[in-house]
Amino acid sequence: MKTQKTLLAHGFRATGCLFAGLALWAGLQASVHAQTYPSRPVKAVVAYPPGGVNDILVRHMAPTLGNALGQPLVVENVAGANGVIGNQYAARATPDGYTILFSSTPLAINASLYPNLPFDTLRAFKPVSMILKGTFVMAVHPSVPARTAKEFIELARSAPGKYNFCSSGIGSPAHLNGELLKQASKTSFVHIPYRGAGPCISDLVGGKVEVVFEGLAPLLPHIQSGRLRALAVMGEARSPALPDVPTIAEATGLNGLSADAWYGVFVPANTPDAVVNTLHDAIGKTMTNADVAKRLAELGLNAALSTPDELAQRLRSDVAKWERVIKTADVKVDR
Known part of the structure; x- marks a missing residue:
């Protein structure tokens, strides 16, 4: 019995040494890989x-x-x-x-x-x-009688469901930015999903929809030309490309909207x-x-x-x- 216990003890020690050796080998391999990477x-x-x-x-x-x-x-x-x-x-x-x-x-x-x-x-x-x-921008067609984000919220409250906002698709950042503003401001305007930002912005410029919460890059040429009006940037800081456009927090006084x-x-x-x-x-x-x-x-x-x-x-x-x-x-x- 004693011999059996001794053999078992030796076996456990040997197994422990084996695992320790494998762990050391794996660590060395990882170290060598890191030194030669890539x-x-x-x-x-x-x-x-x-x-x-x-x-x-x-x-x-x-x-x-x-x-x-x-x-x-x-x-x-x-x-x-x-x-x-x-x-x-x-x-x-x-x-x-x-x-x-x-x-x-x-x-x-x-x-x-x-x-x-x-x-x-x-x-x-x-x-x-x-x-x-990157910066998301809240922009409207010039026909919308709102020159600030706060004025747009007041318009949306006065006519629930009248105004439409488009996005590049359901669940896109542009869609959820709009939902975030709706929830924080307790307003109602309608989401229209498109297959991509391009068609959405094209219809916004054409006046088929009224508002968008899209990335700055595709919107900037239209804002600079006057075909769209920027009401706010959705981030925590103003954009160097649009220094006169306030953040959404500045424009509305609402918290938790930065995105x-x-x-x-x-x-x-x-x-x-x-x-x-x-x-x-x-x-x-x-x-x-x-x-x-x-x-x-x-x-x-x-x-x-x-x-x-x-x-x-x-x-x-x-x-x-x-x-x-x-x-x-x-x-x-x-x-």
Whole structure:
């Protein structure tokens, strides 16, 4: 019996040594991988079709980011379901740093918009860095007799359901920005979803709808030409491109309405921290490049670097915020 116990004890010690050895080996492998990363081209996943803002900004950043990493950055568009398909593709990739995801505000929105997502938004990814912030603008057709956001709210209250706002689709940031204002101001105006921002803005310029809460870049030429009137920017600060246009909080006196667009870089969960640090450093060098900054400014986008923890906190807070808006407005999509 004593011999049996002795053998068992030796066996447990041997097993413990084996597991310790395996853990050490795995750690050494991760360390070696991190030291040599990247040793081949890196795939940059864009969860939207070519030609959109996400795609344009990544393709503009790609050469400079590739130079900072020492390897080419290969852009791959994996579009569909408001970004869900591309996000899922990136979440399921090998966590080695060779697949990185460029994502944006809809990543947080989709967590509530699609109740049966094939991944957990807050657990499937490891944040690397926020890279940009963009501005949403509340703009109206000049025929609307309101020169401020507060005046528009008063108009909407006096004639519930009379005014229409368009968006690039159900559950898009432009849609939910409108729902957010409706909920905070206790007003009623009608949402009309379009297949993309282009047709929506075209009909707004043509006077077929009255108001929009869309990104600055596609609206700015129409605002500058007088074909549209900007009433407010939806972020916490005024836009350098529209310095005389107040924030939505300034314009209405209402709290909790600020909503800017953000763009960030993520990798699959379990990617080594050393790889994340390498990517973070390269992104910092890219976003401070003068040519990159100039091009992004032309798109109405401002560099907004963050730590991984800061991006994680922003994602968590936006998931909670848009969940409240979606539930209150009873927003549903078919997938």
